[in-house]
Amino acid sequence: MDRRTAILDSAERRARKGGYYGFSFRDIAEDVGVKSASVHYHFPTKEALVEALGERYLERAKEALGNPADHPGVEGVQRVADLFLTANETDDLMCLCGIFGAELAALPAAIQPKIAAYFDYLTEWLTAALGVGAEPAHAQAVVAALEGGLILSRTKDDPAVLRTIVQLLQTGQKVRLS
Amino acid sequence: MDRRTAILDSAERRARKGGYYGFSFRDIAEDVGVKSASVHYHFPTKEALVEALGERYLERAKEALGNPADHPGVEGVQRVADLFLTANETDDLMCLCGIFGAELAALPAAIQPKIAAYFDYLTEWLTAALGVGAEPAHAQAVVAALEGGLILSRTKDDPAVLRTIVQLLQTGQKVRLS
DNA sequence: GTCTATAATTTGATAGAC
């Protein structure tokens, strides 16, 4: 693996644990096995590093999701949900854009459009998967429920929390609980 | 206002902007108009400070929500949603437990039960408001959708995002979008 | 590309005077 990728891997993992201020260039340098000055060679500033992080995160989601037309209806919901279920159960990591979105007010301004682009892509992909007549607002609500569900599930240290929410989203239970 | 309260107010505001690592004792001292050593007098460690923050945050939610029996059905959903709508539109702040929940893996362990208690309380309160036959899992999904909706709304810098999600939750539109 | 060395600043926390 090339060094730039190793740096991004380390940074992503740490950012998804503790957020923007929760990791340092030295943390990454130790993970990768170099000195912090070498990390600065590849990414001159922390802002540049997390921008690259956000871009890669979106590209990976695009690759993982594929063509929405190939996953119509409920299968599309499952596919988006799997991004969050894998983060939760396989990787034990928060969503990068979820944690950066929560911290947004204290982050370098250049990061905001990268995070927004991620949420927009998931929403648009899901709207397309659900087909003609689907409301983007509904797709956005599903993305929000998954993002919040990941936070609740991790806080309670219980994967069943997110799984149950995904199930409700799939089976079309009413959101209104009355 | 007594000093302890002023310190908690400053810390809460800053924590809800940038998370646990996004503020310092000196930041708070400057907000309050004292020296950082005085902040340490009231809260010896940062961990003690954020624990107090979490406890106060829950107590305030309890006061704001009142008795669930007084707000049956959809009115209960509106009352919980108002906590998030106020954070978003009036205060322009993230939910304290949402941002700490996202950063949880990198926070002092003693904070986790405080955050979990908040989500549990909202879920139990809403389950009670929805009355006999209501599924706690549905109430939890509503809390998750609100927490995630707050993140998406702030990221897009558009209050309508959260408002629309709240509307879907109230009108009982299906979560399944197929 | 990676290193050593270092600058300039900030961090959480403490000792002790008042």
Add this chain to the structure above:
DNA sequence: GTCTATCAAATTATAGAC
């Protein structure tokens, strides 16, 4: 309770040798 003073450590970032 608040202050001055300080500590030890960590932070982002840069200069320059190799």
